[in-house]
Amino acid sequence: MDTDPGIDDAAALSVAINDPKLDLKLVTTVAGNVTVDKTTKNALKIISFFNQGDKIPVAAGAVQPLIKPFEDAARIHGESGMRGYQFSNETPEPLKMTAVQALHKYIMESDEKVTLVPTGSYTNIALLFSEYPEVKDKIERIVAMGGTLGYGNMTSAAEFNVFTDPHAAKIMYQAGVPIVMVGLDVTNKALLTHETLAEIETMNPAGKMLHDIIISDGDRNENGVAMHDVNTIFYLLHPEFMQTKPLWIDIQTEGPANGETVADIRVAYHNGKTNAEVCVDIDSQAFNDWFKAEVKQMKV
Ligand code: BDR
Ligand code: CA
Secondary structure, three states: OOEEHHHHHHHHHHHHHHHHOOOOEEEEEEEOOHHHHOOOOOOOOHHHOOOOOOOOOOEEOOOOOOOOOOOHHHHHHOOOOOOOOOOOOOOOOOOOOOOHHHHHHHHHOOOOEEOOOOOOHHHHHHHHHHHHHHHHHHHHEEEEEOOOOOOOOOOEEEEHHHHHOHHHHHHHHOOOOOEEEEEHHHOOOOEEHHHHHHHHHOOHHHHHHHHHOOOOOOOOEEEEEEOOOOOHHHHHHHHHHHEEEHHHEEEOOOOOOOOOOEOOOOOOOOOOOEEEEEEEEEHHHHHHHHHHHHHHOOOO
């Protein structure tokens, strides 16, 4: 996982750590919701919370986007990036290598092809592909939160992760690696409801922690809270509850639509060639039921 915790990143990471069907090998961090020193500390806090400090390594990544100036989202996630819960400050140290170096090492040393799950901007992935293009052959696919075929959440055109580093997104989408785009088209539909949140609050200590950070998310509304990044893990484990469409996605890198994920909807201009499976619909009830079941089996 390449991540910028971030409340929904922290929830996604919690599920990825605990679900026995997943084998989380490495966590890399990027500047996004807050600065990279904070996103790194936050990833380490979540890993420590679940007592996995000796099993899941963390490497700190890019401090800023490739070209655009860095803008955080602290207004949504709080100054710390994970407001709402008092975590222990005693965390393990990150690896003494950069995210790009760690990704290169873990991918090349892996016996099997790996899946990348970016839930922040794609700066580390773009740098990795530019510096070590040989990794591409060892990547099964990228399941990335970001983008939208409809309205954005930063501008009317752009979603936050792509808006933060559109140049990196362009490099990732042009890399020739299979991509699943888990964007606002599904994540804004699959709100965790207030009923779900009330249930997880009293389930166990992990549920209490997740409840406390999730209700602090500045994006919640009367119907619930979008847990954008958690949808990547839901897709990995339960693609049957999402509908996808193969499309050609390109990225706008300047002007008023900067950061827009532009889809060739007719798949005509690119002669039927596509570069992404785009998630277009989701079973929101199934998402809530699954999330509750995931939290129920979390152990601290
Ligand atoms: C994305 O933006 C971030 O604030 C969230 O963590 C998520 O990755 C949603 O647009
Ligand atoms: Ca994120």
